[in-house]
Amino acid sequence: MIAPIAPDDASRQPEPPRRRRSGREAARRAGPFLGGIVAALIAVAAWTSLNPGPPPLTSQDVNDAVASALASVTPPPPNGQLAYVAIHPSLVVIETDEAGTGGNPGHGIGSGVIVNDAAAVLTALHVVADATSIKLTFADGSVSTATVAARQPENDIAVLQPDTPPINFAPAVLGNPGSMQIGSEAYVVGTPFGLAGSLSAGVVSARDRSFVEPETKQTIRGLIQVDAAINPGNSGGPLLDRYGRVVGIVTALINPTNDDVFIGIGLAVPIDVAGGAAGLPQA
Numbered sequence: 001m002i003a004p005i006a007p008d009d010a011s012r013q014p015e016p017p018r019r020r021r022s023g024r025e026a027a028r029r030a031g032p033f034l035g036g037i038v039a040a041l042i043a044v045a046a047w048t049s050l051n052p053g054p055p056p057l058t059s060q061d062v063n064d065a066v067a068s069a070l071a072s073v074t075p076p077p078p079n080g081q082l083a084y085v086a087i088h089p090s091l092v093v094i095e096t097d098e099a100g101t102g103g104n105p106g107h108g109i110g111s112g113v114i115v116n117d118a119a120a121v122l123t124a125l126h127v128v129a130d131a132t133s134i135k136l137t138f139a140d141g142s143v144s145t146a147t148v149a150a151r152q153p154e155n156d157i158a159v160l161q162p163d164t165p166p167i168n169f170a171p172a173v174l175g176n177p178g179s180m181q182i183g184s185e186a187y188v189v190g191t192p193f194g195l196a197g198s199l200s201a202g203v204v205s206a207r208d209r210s211f212v213e214p215e216t217k218q219t220i221r222g223l224i225q226v227d228a229a230i231n232p233g234n235s236g237g238p239l240l241d242r243y244g245r246v247v248g249i250v251t252a253l254i255n256p257t258n259d260d261v262f263i264g265i266g267l268a269v270p271i272d273v274a275g276g277a278a279g280l281p282q283a
Contacts, residue, residue, distance in 0.1 A: 079242040080201045083187045086244025089170035090114040091139050091189060092121050093196045094160070094236060096131035111190030111237030112136070112160060113172050113246060119165035120278050123236030124251050124269075125151055125158040126215065137196070138166040152277040155269050156213060156220055156251045158236075159278045172238060174280065175245030177270035180204050180224060188228040188250055188266065190237025202228030211252050211267050223267040224248050230266030239268040249274040 092112035100106035110127030114120070121136060128134055134146045144164040151158050180186065184204045192198050206225035213220060224239065230253045239248035248268030255263050271280075 083240045083244035090172035093137040095135045097133045098130045110235045113238040121160040125156045127236045140168045142166040150277045157274045157277045172246045175241045175247040177247040185242040186226045187240040190234035192231035192233045200229035
């Protein structure tokens with residue numbers, strides 16, 4: 001009779017040699033894969049050391065980039081240039097013939113500006129007060145005779161109506177003289193010494209000035225004082241703000257000597273006062 005084998009004895013049977021061989025086989029097969037990973041990591045490390053990335057930006061790099069970008073930008077045109085472009089189609093050169101003294105005929109020159117759709121020209125009254133004839137030359141080169149349509153002696157303002165209005169013209173854009181404070185940009189455009197289309201630049205240097213007109217002894221009040229150059233021939237021309245809008249009509253320069261040339265103080269009638277002669281809204 002054969003005795004049965006106890007279960008504990010059976011559980012302690014050694015693992016068959018074939019199973020141990022399959023574990024060694026798996027390890028052998030994984031070896032090349034792991035080697036490939038190690039080789040790839042080594043290759044990446046070597047490439048990184050030979051090809052380093054860009055260095056981090058410094059504050060100097062940023063400043064240099066900004067300076068380079070600004071240097072390549074074309075600056076906008078100055079305000080004076082824009083103001084002249086805006087007013088140019090409205091400018092008028094005024095030439096007058098006068099009786100003169102001692103029987104000798106005289107000749108005068110001044111400036112004006114078109115202020116409405118009827119081509120009415122606003123100017124200083126003293127430019128045309130003694131004229132026997134008036135000739136207007138417009139920005140497009142056309143020429144016309146003119147008559148005085150209105151006078152405002154208390155403000156040295158006159159309105160001229162051309163007999164043959166120009167075909168191409170643009171009324172000036174009127175500004176607010178109340179916005180012109182001491183230090184505000186100011187531009188004067190006119191015909192100083194017969195040089196048509198001249199622009200001078202400065203600032204408002206005072207407000208509410210008074211002036212006694214030498215010929216008529218008329219006191220003109222509420223004037224805008226500017227340091228933009230004003231010379232003979234500028235009278236009647238427009239005073240402009242930085243946007244090319246008319247804020248006044250040039251009336252006088254102040255010179256304590258007998259020389260009729262600019263030494264730093266010019267005066268203009270505010271446009272809301274001067275425009276009343278042409279039917280424009282008054283202050």
